[in-house]
Amino acid sequence: MATGFFVGLITLDCIYRVDHVPSSDEKIVAEESLLVAGGPATNAAIAFAALGNRARLAGALGQHPLADLIRADLATCDIEVVDLTPQLRSPPPLSTILVTAATGDRAVVSRNAVGRQATHATIPDLLTDVDIVLIDGHQMAASHTVTIAAQSSAIPIVIDAGSWKPGFDSVLPLATSVIAAAKFQLPGQADTLAALSALGIAEVATTHGPSPVQFRDRDTVGTLPVPQVPVQDTLGAGDIFHGAFCHYRLQVPFPDALTHAAQIAAQSCRHFGPRTWIENAPHQL
Incomplete structure (x- = not known):
């Protein structure tokens, strides 16, 4: 059994399936x-645990009653939560998501981590038993x-590059693997x-x-x-996809891990909600 450390956004998602x-x-x-x-790192941690x-998840929660609701929900998924902002009293970010029944497309309104950035974190002690790290x-x-501490301990670092964010330039060069969304671009590139x-x-x-995943594995370029x-x-x-990739990358080469992760992500799209795939998944994953 491996241990993954996931750092990033923790939200409370209100999801509606509509016509x-x-x-x-x-x-x-x-x-x-x-x-x-919900949130990218949160959903990845849940998939990794499933x-x-x-899975250990670090993010900004605080003392608001809604944060307790999030903690209780994550406990049902066996996620260990590390609160980077324990004194924060404002409510956690809320996301409202509308999923169109006929197509599965989603429309999302969220505050993300605006105004909830942790400026200080004592992370290294939390990495002593960690096999892989993901940040969103x-x-x-x-x-x-986290990335500096993980690199010094030779722990693989996976970055979920959904969109460009200030500060990415300081962590990207430390990464072992970067999986970027189609819309992600480095400035000027x-x-x-x-x-x-x-x-x-x-x-x-x-x-x-x-559409196919494009990849570059050192000197090898291809599509999957x-x-x-x-x-x-x-x-x-x-x-x-990212959480499943972390699971498989600890076992198989990069292209194979991408292939297996795509299979899990596709399985998740067959069901309403980001977790229903877990109860419908094959016993051997």
Whole structure:
């Protein structure tokens, strides 16, 4: 059993399955709804734990009653939570997500980690038994501390590069693997794979939803197909991809880990909500 350390955004997600996104001044009734903890690092940690590992999640929670609701929800997923802002009294970020039933497309409104950045974090002691680290860029100061400590201990560092965030320039060169969303670009750089490789990162990939994953593994460049499945909900699929990648990368080479992660992410899209795939997954993953 491996241990993963995930650093980044923790939100409370209000998810609604609707037949269409309402227009201005329109009221609709949702077909289904969920209230769960979310965020890129959070969903990745849950996927990593669901695949039979231990997951430690660091983010900004604080003392607001809604933070206790998040903690209770994460406890049901066997996630160990490290609160980077224990004295914070403001509510945690809330995300409202509308998933269109016919297509699985999602519309998201969120505050992310705005105003909830942890400026100081005592991280190194939390890495003593860790096998892999993932950061999503939403807690950049803490992430910088983590990546430096992980690199000095030869712990693999995975970066979920969803969108460019200030401070990424200080942590990207420390990464072992970077998996970027299609929209991610380094400032002034059009070719993301080439730009990331130029930073000395050995393993880089870009995901494109249902289209093939593009990757560069040291001197090898290629593409990998993504399983095509009936889509119910794409919410969190990228996050689940990253968590599954962390699980598989500890066992198999980079391209194989990407392939297995894509299979898990595709499985998640077959169900409403970011966790239903877990109870419907095969016993051997």
